[in-house]
Amino acid sequence: MTHEAVANSTQVIMGYSFWIATGIFLIAYAIIVSEKIHKTIVAIFGAGVMLILKILEQHEAFHVEEFGIDWNVIFLLISMMVIINLMRPTGVFEYIAIKSAKWGRGEPFRIMAIFAIVTAVLSAFLDNVTTVLLIVPVTILIADALQVDALPYLISCALASNIGGTATLIGDPPNIMIASKAQLNFMDFIYHLSPVIIITMVFYVFAIKLVWGKKLKTRDELKQRIMAMSENDAIKDPVMLKKSLFVLALVLTGFVFHGVLHFQPATIALFGAGLLLLLSKTHEPHHILAEVEWPTIFFFMGLFIIIGGVVKVGLIKWMSVQVLAITQGNMFATSMVVMWFSAFASAFIDNIPYVATMNPLIVDMAKQLWPDLSGLSLLHHADLMPLWWSLALGACLGGNGTAIGASANVIVVGMSEKLGKRISFGKFMLYGMPMMVMTVIIATVYVWLRYYVLKI
Amino acid sequence: MKAKDLMIPLQEYLKPDNTLKEAANLLRIAQRGEEKIGVKALPVLDSSGNLAGILSIGDILKAVHPAYMDLMNLGRFAWDGMVEAFAQKAAGKKVRDLMTAKVITVKEDATLMECIDYMLKNNVKRVPVLNKETRVIGMLYERDVFYEITKTMLGDNTGGKK
Numbered sequence: 310m311t312h313e314a315v316a317n318s319t320q321v322i323m324g325y326s327f328w329i330a331t332g333i334f335l336i337a338y339a340i341i342v343s344e345k346i347h348k349t350i351v352a353i354f355g356a357g358v359m360l361i362l363k364i365l366e367q368h369e370a371f372h373v374e375e376f377g378i379d380w381n382v383i384f385l386l387i388s389m390m391v392i393i394n395l396m397r398p399t400g401v402f403e404y405i406a407i408k409s410a411k412w413g414r415g416e417p418f419r420i421m422a423i424f425a426i427v428t429a430v431l432s433a434f435l436d437n438v439t440t441v442l443l444i445v446p447v448t449i450l451i452a453d454a455l456q457v458d459a460l461p462y463l464i465s466c467a468l469a470s471n472i473g474g475t476a477t478l479i480g481d482p483p484n485i486m487i488a489s490k491a492q493l494n495f496m497d498f499i500y501h502l503s504p505v506i507i508i509t510m511v512f513y514v515f516a517i518k519l520v521w522g523k524k525l526k527t528r529d530e531l532k533q534r535i536m537a538m539s540e541n542d543a544i545k546d547p548v549m550l551k552k553s554l555f556v557l558a559l560v561l562t563g564f565v566f567h568g569v570l571h572f573q574p575a576t577i578a579l580f581g582a583g584l585l586l587l588l589s590k591t592h593e594p595h596h597i598l599a600e601v602e603w604p605t606i607f608f609f610m611g612l613f614i615i616i617g618g619v620v621k622v623g624l625i626k627w628m629s630v631q632v633l634a635i636t637q638g639n640m641f642a643t644s645m646v647v648m649w650f651s652a653f654a655s656a657f658i659d660n661i662p663y664v665a666t667m668n669p670l671i672v673d674m675a676k677q678l679w680p681d682l683s684g685l686s687l688l689h690h691a692d693l694m695p696l697w698w699s700l701a702l703g704a705c706l707g708g709n710g711t712a713i714g715a716s717a718n719v720i721v722v723g724m725s726e727k728l729g730k731r732i733s734f735g736k737f738m739l740y741g742m743p744m745m746v747m748t749v750i751i752a753t754v755y756v757w758l759r760y761y762v763l764k765i
Numbered sequence: 766m767k768a769k770d771l772m773i774p775l776q777e778y779l780k781p782d783n784t785l786k787e788a789a790n791l792l793r794i795a796q797r798g799e800e801k802i803g804v805k806a807l808p809v810l811d812s813s814g815n816l817a818g819i820l821s822i823g824d825i826l827k828a829v830h831p832a833y834m835d836l837m838n839l840g841r842f843a844w845d846g847m848v849e850a851f852a853q854k855a856a857g858k859k860v861r862d863l864m865t866a867k868v869i870t871v872k873e874d875a876t877l878m879e880c881i882d883y884m885l886k887n888n889v890k891r892v893p894v895l896n897k898e899t900r901v902i903g904m905l906y907e908r909d910v911f912y913e914i915t916k917t918m919l920g921d922n923t924g925g926k927k
Contacts, residue, residue, distance in 0.1 A: 403837055446833035447842075453831070454844060534844045542841045727832040 321623035321630075330364045330622040337615055342658055349604040352611025359618040369617065376617035378610050381489040381575045382482075386436075386609070387601055388578035389479060392556065393439050394600045395585050399550040403543035405431075406447035411540065415532025417457050417525035421465055422514050424448055428466050429473025429510050433480045433503075434561070437470040437717040438602075444470075445724055454534040455527040460730055464740050465517050467721040468709050472513060472748060474717075475705035476506035478574060479564065482609075483655075483664040483704040485574075490668040491688050491697045494568030501698050505755040509706075509748050516744060549589060556585040612665050620669045629673035638678065640692045641761050644699045645753065647671075651703025652749045656710025656742070664704050671696055695760040702752040710745040712737035768880050769873035771913060772894045772903030779809045781817050781861035785828055788820055788860050808893045808901050809864045816893055816901050818864035828855040828863050870895050873902060877913065880905055 321327070337355035341348045359365050369376040396402075409427045413420030424444060432440040444466055452459035474481035478488045478498040488498065544550060563570075563577035586594060619625055636643040647667070654663050675682075675693050682690065708715030712722045712734050718741070722732045759765060777795045779788050788807070795804045806821035829851040834840065869887045871880050873896050883892060890907040 400838060403839065403842075407842060442836060446836040446839060449831070449833045450839050450842060453847075537844070538842045543838070545838065724833065 321627045323623075323627075326362075326364050327622040327624065329362060330359065330618040331624050333358050333362075333364070334615055334619045334624065338658075338662060341662060347604070348659065349608040349611070352608045352615065354611075356611040356614035359614055364618040365614060365621055369621070370614045373617075376621050378613040378617075379486065379489050381573050382485050382613075383606060383609060384575035385479065385485055385489075385578045386482070387606060388575065388582035389436065390439075390601045391582040391597060392553075392560065392578070392585055393435055394597050395549070395589055396553040396557070397443070398545060399547075399553055400543040400545040401550055401553070402443040403447065404540050406444055407538050407540040407543055410447070410451045410535050411538065413535075415455065415527070415535040417455055417527050418518065418522045420451060420455075420535075421462055421517060421521065421525065424462065425465050425469040425514060425517060426510065428469040429476075429506075429513075432470040432473035432717075433476040433506075436479075437474045437481060437715065438720055440470050440473075441466060441717045441720050445721060449724075449728065451535060455531050457525050457527055459728070460725065460732065461517075461521040461525065463721050463725050463730075464732065464737065465521070467715070467718045468741060468744050469510075469513065470717045471705060471708045471715050472506060472509055475702060476503045479578075481660075481705045481708075483660050484701050486661070486664050486668060487697055487701050488574065490672065492685060493689075493697065495564040495574060496568055498701075499565075501694075502701060505702070505752055508755070509751050512747065512751060513744070516747060520740065552588040553585060556581050556588065559584070609661065612662050616665045616669065619666075620673075625666065625669045626673040626676075629670045629677065632670070633674055633677060640695070641757070643674075644695045644756060644760075647696055648699035648703035648753060648756065649749065651700055652707030652745060653710070655704045655707030656714040656745060660704045660708055660715065664700065667700055667704070671700065695756055698760075699752075699756055702756070703749065706745060706748045706752060709741045709748065710738065711741060714741070714745075766877045766913060767873065768871045768875040768877075768894045768905055769903065771877070771880075771909050772873075772905045773909070774903045775808070775901055777804075777807060778901070779807050779820055779860050779864075781809055781811060781859065781864070783860045784856065785825065785858045785860065785863065786856040789825055789856075792820070792822055792825070804904075805906075806891045806904070808868075808904065809860055810901060814900060816868060816870065816895070816899070817861070818866040819868045819891075819893065820860055820864040821891075824863045824865065828852075828858060868893060870901075871905060873897075877910065881910060884910070 333355055337351050340346055340351045356370070360367055360370060365376055371377055405427065406424075409423045410420050413423045428440055428444050431444070435443075445463060448462045448466055449459045452462050471481070475484070476498070478484050478493070478495045484498060484502075487493065488495075560577055560581035563572070563581070564574060567574055567577050586597065589597075591597065616625075632643065632646070636646055651660075651663070651667065654660075671693070672688070674696075675687050675690060678692075679687060679690060687693075708718065712718050712732065718737065722737065725732050777791055779791060783791075792805075792807060793803045795807060805823075806819055808816055809818040809820055811817040829848050831851065834843075869883055869889050870893045871883055873894050875883075875894075880892065884890065884907060892905050893901045894903045894905050896902045
């Protein structure tokens with residue numbers, strides 16, 4: 310590596326298009342944060358501006374991996390949404406929730422802990438918003454039946470879903486994006502993130518016991534209401550349920566082996582969605598497809614194009630140079646900066662645009678550190694790997710910090726407002742922020758111990 | 766036949782600040798024609814007499830049906846006494862929080878077909894009738910439209926009361 314090569318690799322030409330692209334990026338992000346205009350509209354319009362000003366050619370936006378829409382993310386999200394939408398009417402989620410409450414034997418805290426664990430496990434395999442939408446209604450019903458305050462259950466569910474979602478590739482959108490960008494497979498996430506999340510959940514259950522355990526009390530006759538519920542009544546369509554479970558098992562098996570079989574996760578998910586649609590024998594796929602969260606999907610597509618623009622003009626590269634200057638190339642320090650900065654950034658801004666920005670930043674950082682490498686040997690460089698995990702842990706766990714930190718929190722706060730039980734920004738933070746700090750400390754110890762001390 | 770010929774002229778109405786308890790009572794005893802037999806919906810007028818919304822008996826049902834039950838199929842897991850508990854809580858709520866604020870209305874000179882068109886397309890069974898100053902002057906109910914149709918079908922003038 311010559312001195313000149315280093316100079317070239319860090320050089321960014323700050324010309325006309327650099328500033329225009331940076332302007333579009335900053336204004337779009339500012340409006341997204343301000344919530345003055347719906348974030349999906351901002352993303353689509355920002356992408357449109359990037360294209361019409363030819364910062365990015367349409368061809369680059371649609372077909373070039375480095376600058377364009379990450380179709381792997383898009384199709385993985387759409388396919389999983391289709392599978393869940395087909396499963397939902399079977400009643401399986403009501404069944405799981407009622408069954409959990411009965412396992413709790415009507416004891417308020419026992420139920421809270423079981424719900425937290427069930428939420429975390431479901432979140433690891435479904436997206437967090439879906440999980441919360443499926444668990445929270447039953448949670449409130451149970452709280453009403455026991456005549457206890459539903460708020461602790463709601464907050465604890467939201468927090469648990471963000472923790473659980475961190476565990477797998479498909480659990481949380483940041484992980485899906487990181488996996489696609491860094492070409493990491495499902496088992497990489499199981500191997501590197503699931504262990505720390507399991508440890509975190511143990512601490513989390515103790516933490517909620519400490520916070521709410523003593524406050525939740527009920528009477529014995531109210532417990533009978535729970536025990537009288539029959540979870541089998543929840544199943545509305547046993548035939549479709551069997552088909553769904555079969556396809557879900559197939560998809561999960563596919564995820565486990567997708568690395569070995571050289572399939573992208575989106576391929577597995579799309580196949581599963583197609584198969585379940587076929588097996589459902591529906592003649593009206595437009596209902597199922599209409600329930601896909603299109604605003605989220607278009608938010609992703611718009612963002613990818615906006616990010617593509619600033620990657621192309623070199624803004625992200627410039628930012629990566631600054632980060633390396635701060636940490637002076639010390640990878641442990643970089644890792645810690647990435648994790649803690651990600652956590653606090655994700656607590657206040659949407660972690661999806663944040664990770665969309667950080668992904669290319671980390672790639673650019675790697676290119677400066679190892680200019681001779683490319684492809685997998687660059688993306689999977691032993692010194693770079695902890696950075697990806699730190700980013701995932703920081704961005705996902707950081708979502709717990711505030712009421713707006715993760716979509717699951719926004720949903721829960723919105724739901725409780727509808728129920729006339731307002732969770733203020735401050736109240737959520739009172740519980741969320743300490744939990745976030747606790748979980749990120751656990752993650753810090755884990756990353757330090759595993760990758761920098763034990764090096765396994 | 767125009768909307769104003771078929772409507773029940775405005776007698777009772779609700780105010781946004783009424784409690785649900787007051788509203789429920791009025792819905793139960795409101796006059797319909799000459800009799801006090803209750804109505805299925807009443808217009809909500811603000812202090813200056815403008816239409817602010819409509820409150821129907823369906824809205825009262827919604828008031829005791831918690832929002833979380835809309836999201837999943839949980840009816841099977843409800844318990845005896847649940848409605849009564851929610852009804853007690855709901856009694857003090859304000860009409861403004863439960864009324865439908867976006868109201869489908871017809872003008873007084875709307876033809877019968879226009880009224881039916883609005884009712885079917887918007888899936889409503891009763892519509893406030895507005896005069897030229899956009900004041901509510903009456904309510905047009907599905908049942909009265911039905912009577913009008915039956916009159917023609919049966920070919921007489923005794924198919925229903927006007």
